Amino acid sequence: MPVSKKHIILFIVMMFCLASASSQTLKRQALFNQNWKFYKGSPTGTPYAVSFNDSTSSWSTVCVPHSASYDAPSYAAENSHYRNNSWYRKTFTCPANAEKVFIHFEGAMQTTTVFVNGDSVGIHDNSGYTGFFFDISSKVQRGRSNIIAVHLYVKYATEIPPGGLGYSSPDFFLFSGLYRNVWLVFKDSVYVPLRGQQITTTGTVAGPTVHAITNVKNDAADAKNATVAITLRDATGASVVTKSSNATIAANSASTFDLTTDVIASPSLWSPSSPYLYSLQTLVSVDGKVVDSIIEPVGLRFYSWSTGTPGGLSINGTLTEIKGVCMAQFMGWIENAVPDSRFATQVKMIKDMGINSIRCAHYPRADAFYRACDSLGMLLYVEVPTWGVDGGFDTNTAFWKRIYSCDSEMVLDGYNHPSIYVWGLFNEPSETTLDDNFTIENNIIHALDPVAGSGRVTAIANYQGLSSKYGGDIMCVNYSYDYTTSLPLLNTEAYGDASDASLFGSWTRLYIRGSSMEMDITSTGETAHEDSCLQTYYWKTTDKLAGSHFWCFMDYNSNRNSTGYQGIVDRLWLPKNIYFRFRKSLTGVATDYWQKGTPTKIDLAADITSLKADGSDISLITATLRDDNGKCMHTDCNIAFTISPATAGTLFPDTGSTYGTSVTVPVRGGRTGVLLRTTTTPGSITVTATPGNSLAAASMTLQSVTATESYYEGDVPVVKKLVNSAVKTDLKLRTRYSGNNIIITSPFAEEKTLHIVNCRGETVASYRLKKGGFLVIDRRTTGEGIYYAVCNDAGRRIFAKIN
Secondary structure (H helix, E strand, C coil): CCCCHHHHHHHHHHHHHHHHHHHCCECCEEECCCCEEEEECCCCCCCCCCCCCCCCCCCEEECCCCCCCCCCCCHHHHHCCCCCEEEEEEEEECCCCCCEEEEEECCCECEEEEEECCEEEEEECCCCCCCEEEECCCCCCCCCEEEEEEEEECCCCCCCCCCCCCCCCCCCCCCCECCCCEEEEEECCEECCCCCEEEEEEECCCCEEEEEEEEEEECCCCCEEEEEEEEEECCCCCEEEEEEEEEEECCCEEEEEEEECCCCCCCCCEECCEECCEEEEEEEEECCEEEEEEEEEECCCCEEEECCCCCEEEECCEEECEEEEEECCCCHHHCCCCCCHHHHHHHHHHHHCCCCEEEECCCCCCHHHHHHHHHHCCEEEEECCCCCCCCCCCCCHHHHHHHHHHHHHHHHHHCCCCCEEEEEEEECCCCCCCHHHHHHHHHHHHHHCCHHHHCCEEEEECCCCCCCCCCCCEEEEECCCCCCCCCCEEEEEECCCCCCHHHHCCCCCCCCCCCCHHHCCCCCCHHHHHHHHCCCCCCCCCCCECEEEECCCECCCCCCCCCCCCCCECCCCCECHHHHHHHHHHHCCCCCCEEECCCCEEEEEECCCEEEECCCCEEEEEEEEECCCCCEEECCCEEEEEEECHHHEEEEECCCCCCECEEEEECECCEEEEEEEECCCCEEEEEEEEECCCCCCEEEEEEEEECCCCCECCCCCCCHHHHHCCCCCCCCCEEEEECCEEEEECCCCCCEEEEEECCCCCEEEEEEECCCCEEEEEHHHHCCCCEEEEEEECCEEEEEEEC
16 A cells, blocks of 8 residues: 555644653643443443443533532431442543553442452452552553543441441441542652552651651563652751652562651751641652652651640650541532542531541541641541441451451552541441450551551440450450450540549539531520530540540531431531530630521532532531621521523522522521532633512622643743732741642731732633631642742732742
8 A cells, every 4th residue: 555645744743742751751640530431230241341432412511520420418318328339431541651640549438449440450449439540551552542441339237338238327428430540650660559658757856857768679671770769858848857768669669768858957846836838859760760659748746645644745845735526528419529629628617616526437538638637637537448336346257357448448548648646447336345346447557657656546336245356456346345454445426415533533514416507506695506516525624534526517418317406517617606616615616606587698608619520519508597797697598599500500509409500498407508619611610599578689699610630740931921910028828738728828917819820811710718717729730840939919810939
């Protein structure tokens, strides 16, 4: 066949494109969340095959995080949530210069089988709550189209954590879907594998050091001379201390680099009251060329426990009273598919209430949640996915094998987060014969995370099978059980009368557990509510007890809980009066109780005003009825919420059985709200709240910006126009970096709108920056390259460069 001029031109163009792609720098990891094809059930044919047709109407296009079924937030609907097969497929072009390629799932419910180009690359069935990844380097075709297919199957099974005998346990619903982030990870042939580095604060409070153990793999066919250099950087990015080491790594093998920095002069320590974060940059070089680079957050902190007088938890040598809450991940209709953008907002709301510890009830969380707690100073009690009241676990070897794997996955995923201070081995086991199992768990965890190094301890919530072989380092109790033990004590669940003097001393209070909005206050108004709740809530009452965790922070339904009204906030995270009661008690901030009365206006607000048009981002829209003095007033009425344009989003109420672009919800306790989830249509979104009475409607506008996925580092020019339009002023937007977070502090005496502007002068995100407050922004949500944070103040443009 003769070669035509057209063929020659096409060949040249193709080679040019491949050369251009190979000259670009690959990201170390890239979000892989958009444009998945989804099928609920078992389709006819072979859905993992490359030739399978997923373009039919029975397959929908979705974005991760995603739930296989969005069920109404009622007990009846959630109790019958989808439990069966589902399929996800995605087509992508693998970069031509990708040497090693991994796919990383932060969470998938529940048994997951992954296929690449028709071939199975692995199965993960330890649980639906721990992350996992597969090496797909040998299956992908570089520079060509590839098919990823994911099969999920979810059920309540005694052999898969958290277990479940019929529908009687656990006390939370599993739900379904690819409900956490998916990532593609690109590496050279010499690289630090996922979960390949553990960072620990060592030394002393006065003279801390950083100890980093880094595993480096060499998948090349010949030996490589590798150098690992670690640099500790402060919150401004300035280098504080460095250390390096080199070694020859044999072909197809790995070496461990064990490095400890010199003593850090004038250290800034991490604590809940002062969550200062450094970052540790690790560079791996071969023959002088950097082949891998990772950055991890570092909080210099020292945990220790004691049973003396006084006793409890000390952080950096200071006794710290634990004031905690228990919380789950799900959020109304959204179920477990909560996007990363929500986590900093949620943690800040809990922090603002005066809380310093969250018990992750009862399973590990997403990395973005851990990062939010690192940045905002929230202690974390993280436990493996368990809930054991029904028993039946003592003879289930398949269950325990998976639990032991969950232990490892939990610790390695969370190790580098300074906020984690307790590893939970189990929640409320009913058997008294599990000492050997818990000892194995304890040994697995401490082999990975020695308590003498990190100061983290293990615990079992409410284990009554005490013996000399008890595996945990501290004793955790729920409610008012009493134990005779020499171990430090932490209360992990409490809400009602707790007057066991042998444990709780004078801890007596009225029953102030959250109820429905309608029941949260009597008809006589605020005074009656104050009278019923002002009884002091004791967190630490004796030398035995380090503190307490309130059950629970949010309303929820489960196989065991059909009423749902148990939280401090409701399913959408709207605060009840009890939230303000706690906040006043713990911080002194004035309450915002509702009272019965005559409102004169609607206060419409969104907790996130700049969203990604990716099909999964969420903002909580709240309508509060207020009088002319700003007090929250309740009157019985409905509010109709609408959005415009209708193509820009979906509204989810916390009641009813429908969702859409227009929903009507009742006012409860002077407030109501909806969740707004974006579509893939960018632009302005106007939300209007129209009451069913004489009050005037209220509207507000949010921004939804285009979401893109790129495998390459951006190359962004300087924004000359922005710089030239700035006016000199003493006011400065102060920025610091904490892992993947940018923290921007306000210099203004009033609230401002802060815009994130790209190199073309386009606003890609907008936020409300409170006076003297700060924002925490995930760098991975703004995209790669150089951006500017911009505020306008009296005709002046105040900006800060961020990247």
